[in-house]
């Protein structure tokens with residue numbers, strides 16, 4: 001199968017983020033044909049349409065990084081039953097200026113970890129609504145709602161539980177297949 005560049009977003013700005021740990025695990029379990037580059041969101045100012053005529057360098061870098069990607073992966077916490085403001089702010093930047101939405105036809109997948117049992121389910125539904133409006137081509141199945149345990153996800157990108165490892169590897173394998181399907185029909189310009 002072809003190789004693809006994946007830009008990934010970690011929705012947390014926490015220095016001890018469990019979602020960053022999950023992202024490392026997902027990357028470690030992904031097919032070799034997927035290459036990953038993090039797209040940082042923590043350095044962005046708050047979006048305002050006042051910037052539309054002249055984006056600041058951080059926001060231009062964000063849009064350039066998405067343009068250099070074949071697909072995007074979101075690994076995000078749930079904040080108050082939605083996504084963190086920092087992630088929404090990054091998506092708002094990427095979606096503008098009007099007519100230059102960076103996510104149009106972009107293959108995308110969402111995932112997230114929480115210490116709670118619902119494993120970011122509501123954040124992911126909220127994110128899916130945003131990405132739908134942004135015209136991204138989302139992988140709808142499998143879904144991945146991860147309840148974090150430090151025993152299962154030690155801080156080295158490993159996954160100690162075999163069934164969790166198999167589940168996450170399958171998620172990434174399906175993301176690769178999904179990316180190929182989308183880009184076959186809708187090649188990136």
Ligand code: FNR
Pocket residue numbers: 012013014016017018019020076077078079080081082113114115116118119120
């Ligand atoms: C949370 N947390 C949380 N957890 C959850 O399952 N549903 C929720 O709605 C929320 N809301 C929420 C709001 C805010 C402001 C914070 C700081 C936290 C707990 C959250 O899952 C936990 O802090 C995770 O560790 C966050 O992920 P990162 O930042 O460690 O990747």
